[in-house]
Amino acid sequence: MNNVKALTFGFQHLLAMYTGAILVPLIIGYGIGMTPEQITYLVAIDLFMCGVATIFQVWRGKVIGIGLPVVLGCTFTAVPAIISIGNGAGIGAIYGAIIASGAIVIIISGFFGKIVKFFPPVVTGSVVMIIGISLLSTAVTNIGGGDASAEGFASGTNLILAFVTLAVIIVVYRFTTGFMRAIAILAGMVAGTVVALFMGVVDFQPVRDADNFHMIQPFYFGMPEFHLEAIVTMTLIAIVSLVESTGVYYALSDITKKPIGEKDLARGYRAEGLASIIGGIFNAFPYTTYSQNVGLVKMTGVTERKVIFMTGGLLIVLGFLPKFAALTQIIPTPVLGAAMVAMFGLVITQGMQMLAPEINKSMENALIVACAVGLGVGVGVVPGLFVSLPDMLETLFSNGIVTGSVTAIVLNIVFNIVGKKTK
Secondary structure, three states, X not given: OOHHHHHHHHHHHHHHHHHHHHHHHHHHHHHOOOOHHHHHHHHHHHHHHHHHHHHHHHOOOOOOOOOOOOOEEEOHHHHHHHHHHHHHHOHHHHHHHHHHHHHHHHHHOOOHHHHHHHOOHHHHHHHHHHHHHHHHHHHHHHXXXXXXXXXXXXXXXXXXXXXXXXXXXXXXXXXXXXXXXXXXXXXXXXXXXXXXXXXXXXXXXXXXHOOOOOOOOOOOOOOOOOOHHHHHHHHHHHHHHHHHHHHHHHHHHHHHOOOOOHHHHHHHHHHHHHHHHHHHHOOOOOEEEOHHHHHHHHHHOOOOHHHHHHHHHHHHHHOOOHHHHHHHHHOOHHHHHHHHHHHHHHHHHHHHHHHHHHHHHOHHHHHHHXXXXXXXXXXXXXXXXXXXXXXXXXXXXXXXXXXXXXXXXHHHHHHHHHOOOOO
């Protein structure tokens, strides 16, 4: 394949993953109260690190890289935890936890296959469900305008923009196939922003204020801080991401007809861990495989790694262009909220798909899901439930993801490992 074709296919992969790549830093930036300038950097460095992480994974080295046509981006499963850590312990604790969890992933990469039995779909599906549900309140608040106490919250203008965006997403998804369907949410965001432009509610000031070029720098937001509860939370999320990535690796192995073994998986896990460490140093995020790009590989039949190298290169270039990153901030909050409803709804349905066959297997699995999701979501609604516990445990279990994850892991051991019935 010549370079022009590879670049074209690479750009197609960039568009397929772009919505997720920009939504994560935008949600986190707004969620922890960053300034427009800081959010611009956050988007730019995330795009840069998506490219770096992708190249790590596509490159088949002796230590890192699965060597399959896989694109990496920040996992949505990390969003609520990062916001919670940032608002509770500060931004330094976010990056300390990301760096530490990346190091732990590298340490366990060689034998993760042996402990994966503790993280079957009944556990990971429950965690994904909890994460998706916990994110919905943010999405719906953004539909109203982002600040429930503001005078114009839930105004007619905000609702019109949100529902126009959702309508476009639904229409594109319903009446198109292949690549267009893959970028339905991006199409909805563009359409919603265009409508907002005609309504006079688009602010181009962040773009005007942004530089034409900047150099990335380590510890842009300050030095990392290492808090045990934050590290435990991010490590649990990293493990869930590894389980999801394993499924993606096997799917791509089947599509490309390239068998993979334990050593290949270990290199893939190490690449994700290394990307998280570097992401933490440059104040980005943990990274995982993007399944929408797997669908694009299957649809196009183009499996050459050269294409994904091009995608990684394009993402790295965009990371040096602040004005391009600042363009994401002209997207009105209600438009973002509508896109978030669709994206987080898909996260929930992904969890449901993982759980459906597990629940059908046994009532024990149904009880595991009921308790894990019930406690995980419940603690998110009533975070003061464990106020009587020692400070460290209170901080740890006031996080719904941790509570739900630990519940699912323990109950899975009780019902399906230690207490497994024999016939």
